Amino acid sequence: MLDTTHHTGLPLRPGVGYKAQHYTQIMQRPEHLGWLEIHAENYMGEGGRPIAQLRHLAEHFPISVHGVGLSIGGTGDLDNDHLARLKHLISWLNPASFSEHLAWSTHDSHFYNDLLPLPYTPKTLARVAAHINQVQETVGRQMLLENPSSYLGFAESTMSETAFLRELVAKTGCGLLLDVNNVFVSATNLKTSPHAYIDDFPLHAVGEIHLGGHDEDADETGAPLLIDSHGKAVVDPVWALLDYTLAKSGPKPLLVEWDTDVPEWHVLADEIARADQALAMVMS
Amino acid sequence: MTFSQAAFQSAILDPEAAVPDGVINPGGAPAQKRFNVYRNNVAVSLSDALEAAFPVVRKLVGDEFFRAMAGVYLRKHPPKSPLMMFYGDVMPQFLGRFGPAKSIAYLPDIARLELALRHSYHAADAAPLDAQALSLLSPDALMGAKLRIAPATKTVTSDYPIHAIHRANTCTDAPKPVMQAEAVLITRADFDPEIHTINAAAATCVNALQKGQSLGQAMATADDTLDLGAILGLLLAQGAVTEIY
Numbered sequence: 224m225l226d227t228t229h230h231t232g233l234p235l236r237p238g239v240g241y242k243a244q245h246y247t248q249i250m251q252r253p254e255h256l257g258w259l260e261i262h263a264e265n266y267m268g269e270g271g272r273p274i275a276q277l278r279h280l281a282e283h284f285p286i287s288v289h290g291v292g293l294s295i296g297g298t299g300d301l302d303n304d305h306l307a308r309l310k311h312l313i314s315w316l317n318p319a320s321f322s323e324h325l326a327w328s329t330h331d332s333h334f335y336n337d338l339l340p341l342p343y344t345p346k347t348l349a350r351v352a353a354h355i356n357q358v359q360e361t362v363g364r365q366m367l368l369e370n371p372s373s374y375l376g377f378a379e380s381t382m383s384e385t386a387f388l389r390e391l392v393a394k395t396g397c398g399l400l401l402d403v404n405n406v407f408v409s410a411t412n413l414k415t416s417p418h419a420y421i422d423d424f425p426l427h428a429v430g431e432i433h434l435g436g437h438d439e440d441a442d443e444t445g446a447p448l449l450i451d452s453h454g455k456a457v458v459d460p461v462w463a464l465l466d467y468t469l470a471k472s473g474p475k476p477l478l479v480e481w482d483t484d485v486p487e488w489h490v491l492a493d494e495i496a497r498a499d500q501a502l503a504m505v506m507s
Numbered sequence: 508m509t510f511s512q513a514a515f516q517s518a519i520l521d522p523e524a525a526v527p528d529g530v531i532n533p534g535g536a537p538a539q540k541r542f543n544v545y546r547n548n549v550a551v552s553l554s555d556a557l558e559a560a561f562p563v564v565r566k567l568v569g570d571e572f573f574r575a576m577a578g579v580y581l582r583k584h585p586p587k588s589p590l591m592m593f594y595g596d597v598m599p600q601f602l603g604r605f606g607p608a609k610s611i612a613y614l615p616d617i618a619r620l621e622l623a624l625r626h627s628y629h630a631a632d633a634a635p636l637d638a639q640a641l642s643l644l645s646p647d648a649l650m651g652a653k654l655r656i657a658p659a660t661k662t663v664t665s666d667y668p669i670h671a672i673h674r675a676n677t678c679t680d681a682p683k684p685v686m687q688a689e690a691v692l693i694t695r696a697d698f699d700p701e702i703h704t705i706n707a708a709a710a711t712c713v714n715a716l717q718k719g720q721s722l723g724q725a726m727a728t729a730d731d732t733l734d735l736g737a738i739l740g741l742l743l744a745q746g747a748v749t750e751i752y
Contacts, residue, residue, distance in 0.1 A: 273629070333585040335519060335549045336549065340545075374541040375538035376532070378528075378530075412541070450544055
């Protein structure tokens, strides 16, 4: 287990998920933004514009590296090639934070480019903990693990997600990335309480909070089915859940994510301003 | 009921497969539509990655055809790595065997060109050699010299006018392609790969240099349609030679 005493070097300000189309606007007024998050896998080429742009951005902003491809929840071994690429990126970039997901995406050497769910049992807990230890030892720093969006449950699960995450923190010293939109999506889909989830969440371990938008659908019984699309504005109940969380946790670095149907910069700037207000309420 | 990642995996790309055991709605019933969210996410994200990788192939076959073709491809060739920037590496071979695309004989070669452009875009940076450095060598020394070629430099040869077809589908006012064999050199002086039409002999020569052969050896691999001065001049002007060794 890695000795990990603090969570990230991110400032207590809003950041944004970086999209190359916003490069010019971001660089025009860098003081309006606390930090940037990038998806690790997009910067694992050998060179060219993406790497050059990232080097430049890192001169102006603290960077959070957010991995989407490690498959920490997978039943198989971690992909050593991918782990080596991650280690390389983290070593040259020296980001303020590194995070990944409680999910799997690779099985039998096939990668599915989605965050797939796992049951919460002592067996999966042991495996995920071993993977987190391996990642933290390889990259030489603490990682944050993000709570997933759930669309369904597993008959096999014997632990709540919050208990599962708390155990992971205790076993590995990892921190957590709390996505309040994911909390809202999962609670709606699984008919549980988002506030009860936050009440039971190990908030002391949270190093970063994510905000994003979701789509609305219904399952075959007519029950609401929210899809974590990152393609819309954050909805009011999620902003309210953020306020509820921050009131308990104190200020945390906040991130606005918008990955599909990416809007003009001013739309994101409005979301960032709202996140700034939410943070200001608990900063005094 | 024990969850099996293997069962989840095999059902995720097979729309006909039953929902895996143990995957449930809040009420405990099998989670049909909820499982389909993952099916849809996976198929759409992989299809989107292929669209981003092969814009000209897509333009040539149309959106609807491309989506259907991508649906077959992603089930037959799911990614083997999380680097989605390189997803689609066997698209040329796939298209060569894909019956519905048979009528567009040049499609696999356009896919090869688009793959080469993508690999060039993400290739390692390399500082170019001063163009004067070669002129300082005696003719004998020049022929014995090996030239390190920048990693972003690629060649594609085809029986079809791939550069002309690519241009006609990416630039307005490009001339109509004339059916003829074409070879291209891709260079990346800065960040944007650029395509240059060369002849097949020049492509052979560049490939030999990339494999570490001397200029004299590389020249000997190509036939007498090679214009060595022209291809060397192009490589140097585009910053595609990084070292004499």
